Amino acid sequence: MMQRPQRGDPFWIWMLHGWEAFSWAIIGLLILQTTLGSAPAPEKYGSLALMGILALGWVVVRARPNRPPGAGYAYLALLVLVVGSLAYLRDGFGVLYTLALPQFVIFANGVRSAIVSSGLGALAITVGGLTREGWTTGNVTANVISSLAVYAVSITLTLLTPRALEIRDERAQLRKQLAGAEAEVADLQRRQGAAEERERLAREIHDTLAQGFASIIVLAEAARTGLATDSVRSAQQLTSIEQTARENLAEARALVGSGARSAAPGASADALRRTLDRFTEDTGIAVSAELPDLDLDQPTRIALLRCTQESLANVRKHADASAVGVVLTAGPDAVELEITDDGRGFLVAEAAGFGLDGMRRRLAELGGELTVTSSPGDGTRVLAVLPAKLPAKGSPA
Numbered sequence: 025m026m027q028r029p030q031r032g033d034p035f036w037i038w039m040l041h042g043w044e045a046f047s048w049a050i051i052g053l054l055i056l057q058t059t060l061g062s063a064p065a066p067e068k069y070g071s072l073a074l075m076g077i078l079a080l081g082w083v084v085v086r087a088r089p090n091r092p093p094g095a096g097y098a099y100l101a102l103l104v105l106v107v108g109s110l111a112y113l114r115d116g117f118g119v120l121y122t123l124a125l126p127q128f129v130i131f132a133n134g135v136r137s138a139i140v141s142s143g144l145g146a147l148a149i150t151v152g153g154l155t156r157e158g159w160t161t162g163n164v165t166a167n168v169i170s171s172l173a174v175y176a177v178s179i180t181l182t183l184l185t186p187r188a189l190e191i192r193d194e195r196a197q198l199r200k201q202l203a204g205a206e207a208e209v210a211d212l213q214r215r216q217g218a219a220e221e222r223e224r225l226a227r228e229i230h231d232t233l234a235q236g237f238a239s240i241i242v243l244a245e246a247a248r249t250g251l252a253t254d255s256v257r258s259a260q261q262l263t264s265i266e267q268t269a270r271e272n273l274a275e276a277r278a279l280v281g282s283g284a285r286s287a288a289p290g291a292s293a294d295a296l297r298r299t300l301d302r303f304t305e306d307t308g309i310a311v312s313a314e315l316p317d318l319d320l321d322q323p324t325r326i327a328l329l330r331c332t333q334e335s336l337a338n339v340r341k342h343a344d345a346s347a348v349g350v351v352l353t354a355g356p357d358a359v360e361l362e363i364t365d366d367g368r369g370f371l372v373a374e375a376a377g378f379g380l381d382g383m384r385r386r387l388a389e390l391g392g393e394l395t396v397t398s399s400p401g402d403g404t405r406v407l408a409v410l411p412a413k414l415p416a417k418g419s420p421a
Contacts, residue, residue, distance in 0.1 A: 036184065040126040047123035048082075051075055054117075067113050074113070078106045085131070096131035100141045103127060108148025112156050118149040121171075125178045129185050138185075142178035146171040223385070228275075230378055235337045236272035240265050242340065243306055264306050293317045293352065295329050300350060303336045313350040318359060324410050327386050328352070328361050331394070331408045334379045335363040343367025343404065358392075359412040364405045369398045383408070 055075050058068055085099045103124055110117040125142065132138035150171040157163045247261035293315040300311045320328070332350065339345050345367030353360050375396075384394045392410035 040129060040181070040185065043123075043126040044130060047120075047126070048079075050123055051079070051120070054120075063114070070113050071110055071117065074106045074109050078102060096133060097137070097141075100128060100131050103131075104141065104144045104148045107145055108152040111149040111152030113152075115156070118153050118170075121145050121149045122174050122177075125174070125181055128178060129182050135182055135186060138182040139179055142182065143175060146175040146178070226378075226382075230382055233272050233275055235333055236268050236275070238337065238341070239268050239306065240272075243268070260305070264302070267302075295325065296332055296350065296352065299329065299332055299336065303340070303348075307340055309339070309345060309348055311348045311350065315350065315352045316354070318352065318354050318412075320359065320412055323390055324359065324412055327390055327392070327410060328359070328408065330386060331361060331383050331406070332363065334383055335406045338379060338404075339365045339367060342370070345403070354412070357411060359410050361408040361410075362405065364403060366403045369400050369402045369404055371400065372396050372398050 055072060058071055058075075061068065063071075081099050081102045085095050088095070107118070107121045107124060110120055124145070128142035128145065129138050132141055150167045153167050154163055157167075243261045243265045247258040247265070250258045250261070294317075296315050297313070300313055303309065304311050336348070339348055343365050345365035347366050349362075349364045351360075351362045353362075380394070380396060387394050387408055387410060390410055392408065395407040395409075396404070397407075398404035
């Protein structure tokens with residue numbers, strides 16, 4: 025039995041079901057006309073009963089979502105009986121066979137059964153009409169020709185419908201595949217978003233909390249070692265530990281509270297100077313800096329600050345340097361941060377740490393790039409370049 029049309033079905037399927045609905049509208053008008061008309065009682069009540077039984081059978085079959093396989097054929101048998109009986113009872117009621125043609129296609133389970141059942145319907149109206157009008161040669165010829173003509177239309181409908189059903193099924197399959205693909209894409213996007221968020225949090229934790237804890241450990245070890253020989257220096261280191269711990273706590277609250285990037289307080293040069301001063305205070309390594317005051321947006325300030333913190337952390341842990349240079353310069357469309365040290369250097373191609381990769385990703389998100397130049401014994405140069413539109417001199421910030 026053909027299911028009701030759905031969005032995207034071929035026009036042919038919609039036409040058949042529209043024709044079916046139209047036939048019931050005409051049957052409703054015939055019921056009204058018969059009820060209000062002055063036909064003889066046997067014809068009037070007989071035709072009303074037949075049309076009422078047919079309508080009830082249609083409702084029963086259509087209303088059951090899980091109907092038995094034979095329900096459609098039972099309804100078609102009732103349809104053949106009713107149209108034949110109406111053709112016998114009332115003049116002109118044989119037209120119901122023409123109106124009911126789509127139902128033979130809709131309720132049958134195949135082409136052959138649709139052709140056979142509609143043929144039985146044509147035979148029924150022919151026999152019914154001839155029984156009422158008389159079996160004269162003229163009546164037989166006229167009824168047979170008209171029935172065959174309508175039956176030919178029924179066969180045409182039946183033969184054209186399978187291709188429309190194939191198209192409908194193909195479209196239904198495509199819709200199903202599309203829905204599955206959309207669900208898969210949505211799932212991939214959710215996973216990608218979760219992975220990106222985990223990566224972002226990992227980078228933020230590495231660049232802030234992890235670096236702070238590493239600094240606390242180094243300072244604590246130095247303070248413990250110098251307690252007996254240099255209490256003043258140890259006191260300074262303990263103060264640095266307290267300050268670093270407070271900063272870590274603030275970073276942790278920012279990460280947990282909003283999930284947003286931690287803000288670099290103040291102007292970019294001020295934040296960098298504070299970071300360099302802390303580095304010199306904690307390590308004793310001399311730092312020369314050229315840090316002009318630049319009006320940069322917050323993401324750029326944060327990126328430059330994190331690159332500076334990561335570079336200095338690497339100098340502290342690996343370089344064994346005696347001097348560090350930091351230069352911040354601005355061009356027409358970009359800002360550059362160069363950090364150099366005179367330490368032991370390393371082979372860049374063999375570097376596998378999370379820090380350098382994290383810096384590259386952070387800069388790439390802003391359209392920038394990171395260049396690291398180093399070799400054993402020759403120190404290290406880190407160059408961060410970020411696009412930045414700076415106000416022209418003399419213009420308001």
